[in-house]
Amino acid sequence: MKYVLGEEKIKGRGNTPSFKERSDGRGGSTRRLHFIFRTGFGKKGVFMKRVYLKFIYIIFFIFFSYLFSIDLEEEVSLRKFPVYSIKNVQYISLKTLLKILNTDNWAKIEDRIFIFTGDNQIKFRIDDNIVIYGGKNYEIKNPPKEIEGDILVPIDDFSKILSGFKPVVKKEYIKEEKEEKKFVIVIDPGHGGSDNGAIGNYGLKEKDVNLDVAIRLEKYLKKQLSDTSVDIFLTRREDIFISLEERVNIAKSLNADIFFSIHTNSSRFNRENATGFETFYPYYKIEENILPKSTNGEGILDELTNDETLSQIVSNLNETDVIDESRILAEIVQEKLSERLITPDRGAKRANFYVLKYTPMISVLTEIGFICNPVIEFNLKDVEVRQAIAETLGKSILEYLKKREIIK
Numbered sequence: 001m002k003y004v005l006g007e008e009k010i011k012g013r014g015n016t017p018s019f020k021e022r023s024d025g026r027g028g029s030t031r032r033l034h035f036i037f038r039t040g041f042g043k044k045g046v047f048m049k050r051v052y053l054k055f056i057y058i059i060f061f062i063f064f065s066y067l068f069s070i071d072l073e074e075e076v077s078l079r080k081f082p083v084y085s086i087k088n089v090q091y092i093s094l095k096t097l098l099k100i101l102n103t104d105n106w107a108k109i110e111d112r113i114f115i116f117t118g119d120n121q122i123k124f125r126i127d128d129n130i131v132i133y134g135g136k137n138y139e140i141k142n143p144p145k146e147i148e149g150d151i152l153v154p155i156d157d158f159s160k161i162l163s164g165f166k167p168v169v170k171k172e173y174i175k176e177e178k179e180e181k182k183f184v185i186v187i188d189p190g191h192g193g194s195d196n197g198a199i200g201n202y203g204l205k206e207k208d209v210n211l212d213v214a215i216r217l218e219k220y221l222k223k224q225l226s227d228t229s230v231d232i233f234l235t236r237r238e239d240i241f242i243s244l245e246e247r248v249n250i251a252k253s254l255n256a257d258i259f260f261s262i263h264t265n266s267s268r269f270n271r272e273n274a275t276g277f278e279t280f281y282p283y284y285k286i287e288e289n290i291l292p293k294s295t296n297g298e299g300i301l302d303e304l305t306n307d308e309t310l311s312q313i314v315s316n317l318n319e320t321d322v323i324d325e326s327r328i329l330a331e332i333v334q335e336k337l338s339e340r341l342i343t344p345d346r347g348a349k350r351a352n353f354y355v356l357k358y359t360p361m362i363s364v365l366t367e368i369g370f371i372c373n374p375v376i377e378f379n380l381k382d383v384e385v386r387q388a389i390a391e392t393l394g395k396s397i398l399e400y401l402k403k404r405e406i407i408k
C-alpha cells in the first residue's frame, strides 16, 4: 500500500505508537500524576521551582513556543487551570485543553470530538478508550467524560499522547490585530478507512490519492495564504473512515466558507478508456439539523426523493448566491485543470452529492481523473502528478479568492 502514498507517508512514522508500548507496561502513569500535587518540596523550594518554571514558561510561550513541545501537566499546574478529580483520576475540561493547545477550532459530532490544530487533528469519543492523534490510535486508561455538558479529558493519558505536541503560535499573540472574521476553507479528501472509494486495476486506491492530493493542496495553500486571514482545515488527515454526515458537520462546526471535496473517478463499468476530469456543484442546498444517514461513497442523488419536499429546501435568500458562487469556483477549477492536464475537460456540472447538498456553504466536488483507466492510474501514482494537481487546485482557489477580493 505504501507505494501509492506520497512522500510524507513514506518518510513518516512506523505504525506502532510509542505511547501504546509504554502504556502496555505498568507504572509510568502514576509517577507522572504526582507532578500536579507535588508535596515533596519545602515551601521555598516550591516557590523557587514555580518562579523557575514560570520563567521557562514565559520563554516557552513568547519566543520559542514553535520549537518546544507542550507538557500538559506543567501547563495545568502553572496556569492554574481547574482540575477535576473523579475516582482519583484527574481531569481538565475540554476548554482548558483547547487553551493549552492554542486553538479554538473544534467540533462535537454526537459523542465524537474533533480538535483541529495546526497540521494536526485530535479525535476521541466520550466514554471511549481510543484517542486518534497524528494518525495513530492510542489506548487510554480513563476515557473522556461528559458531565453536565462539560467535556472532561484525563490529564495523565492526554499528557502522554500530547508529549510531542507543538502548539501553533497565533499571529494575535505576536502583534495585536483586530479580530477579523476568518475566511475558512475545508478540504475534504473523499473516502478513507474501510471505504476505499474506487480501486484501480493495479490496486491504487482512491482514498489514498484523495488524501495525498488534499495534504499537498493544504500545504500549498497555507504557504500562499500565510499572511492572510484565510484558514485551511482538512476533514481527515489519516486513513480513517469518516461518514458524510461527519464531513458536513465538521464544515458547519468550523463555520466554513468553502467546502472543497477531492475525489478520483471510476466509470460505471470500470471502462479502461474512461478519462477526463470534472467538478460538481450543487443543484440546491438542504438545511437539516439532524442529517440523514449517508451511504458510503459520493452518495449521489440527482432527483428529489419523496421525503425531500421542496419546503425542506433552504429558503434563505443566500441560497442562490451560494450555489452561484459554487458554480463559479467549479468553473475556475475546470479551467485551471484544463491548462495543466492533457486529459479531457468534462466540465463543471451540477450534481447533488450528499456533501454538496447538506453543506450550507459554497461547495464543490472535483473528480481529478479516472482511476479505472490504467494510464491514469499509473499517472496518479506519480508524486509529481499529484503535486501538479494539488497546486492547480490551489491556484483555482487563489483565483477565486482574488475574484471575491478576499485576498489581493
Ligand SMILES: [Zn+2]
Pocket: 190, 191, 197, 198, 206, 263, 264, 297, 298
Ligand atoms: Zn469518490
